[in-house]
Amino acid sequence: MKNFKAVGIALVAAVAALLSSGADAPTRSRNTAVPGSPGGVRDSGGIICLMYHRFVTSADYAGLAGDERVYSIPVERFEEQLAELRRWGYRAIGADEAVAFARGEGRPPHPAVLITIDDGNRSALTMAEPLLRKYGMRATLFVTTDPCAFVFDAERPDRARLTDDEIRSLDPRVLDVQAHGATHRPLRDLSDRELAAELRESREVLSNLTGRRVAYMAVPGNWYDERVLTFARREGYDAVFVSDRGRIVPGTNPYRMPRYTVQGYKSLGGFRKLIAPGAAGVEPTR
Ligand SMILES: [Zn+2]
Numbered sequence: 001m002k003n004f005k006a007v008g009i010a011l012v013a014a015v016a017a018l019l020s021s022g023a024d025a026p027t028r029s030r031n032t033a034v035p036g037s038p039g040g041v042r043d044s045g046g047i048i049c050l051m052y053h054r055f056v057t058s059a060d061y062a063g064l065a066g067d068e069r070v071y072s073i074p075v076e077r078f079e080e081q082l083a084e085l086r087r088w089g090y091r092a093i094g095a096d097e098a099v100a101f102a103r104g105e106g107r108p109p110h111p112a113v114l115i116t117i118d119d120g121n122r123s124a125l126t127m128a129e130p131l132l133r134k135y136g137m138r139a140t141l142f143v144t145t146d147p148c149a150f151v152f153d154a155e156r157p158d159r160a161r162l163t164d165d166e167i168r169s170l171d172p173r174v175l176d177v178q179a180h181g182a183t184h185r186p187l188r189d190l191s192d193r194e195l196a197a198e199l200r201e202s203r204e205v206l207s208n209l210t211g212r213r214v215a216y217m218a219v220p221g222n223w224y225d226e227r228v229l230t231f232a233r234r235e236g237y238d239a240v241f242v243s244d245r246g247r248i249v250p251g252t253n254p255y256r257m258p259r260y261t262v263q264g265y266k267s268l269g270g271f272r273k274l275i276a277p278g279a280a281g282v283e284p285t286r
Contacts, residue, residue, distance in 0.1 A: 055124070064264075121152070179202045202217070239254040
């Protein structure tokens with residue numbers, strides 16, 4: 001009887017260990033991700049799209065206040081997040097793959113993350129790009145074309161826009177340039193004429209700089225409505241990224257591609273909850 005009890009306890013312990021390893025630990029802890037393999041974790045199957053803005057040193061971050069603590073992230077924290085993504089076996093994909101997936105055309109290796117960086121701040125090149133390379137990842141850079149837009153400050157090196165030459169020199173396999181308005185003004189507040197011009201100009205300027213087609217845009221400030229999306233389609237954009245939360249799944253409207261803001265103050269635990277496949281609150285949305 002004693003032996004039965006011991007075996008029973010051992011079995012319960014083994015099952016508990018198995019369950020907990022599936023529930024809260026990566027199944028591929030040493031970068032042994034098999035492309036296309038769902039791993040052993042409970043998973044929604046969607047693509048997670050993350051949104052960043054500016055990258056700063058921890059020392060500089062300590063001096064920030066208010067919104068700047070949301071839209072700037074200490075570069076050391078960004079690196080921890082890339083490492084965490086890799087630990088879970090995530091592969092960073094391009095916007096093309098995410099849009100095709102939303103349209104039901106093809107499926108990227110799973111789990112996949114689309115990293116996006118808004119505005120075109122220089123730190124995307126000086127601080128984020130080396131880390132993306134180090135971790136074998138890539139990002140889509142949504143650039144506001146007017147260097148005098150209010151999101152930039154030419155007097156402050158940490159708030160300046162990438163120069164035209166820097167935009168020209170970006171490697172699209174690491175930082176792929178797409179549009180983010182010309183002036184970063186709220187698009188929904190513009191007249192029809194202004195709106196069309198804003199969408200067209202930003203696209204043409206970036207396309208001329210990079211020599212490549214600009215097919216996607218992210219809405220500045222998430223200030224959009226149906227009219228903005230209609231104009232985006234009319235001006236030739238194939239997809240529009242917004243800042244509404246949700247994962248990208250087959251059937252997601254390509255003109256409302258959801259993204260998660262990664263606030264600069266987010267803890268690693270909070271980030272893990274966000275990206276853990278199948279985590280609460282990250283169920284697929286349409
Ligand atoms: Zn922006």
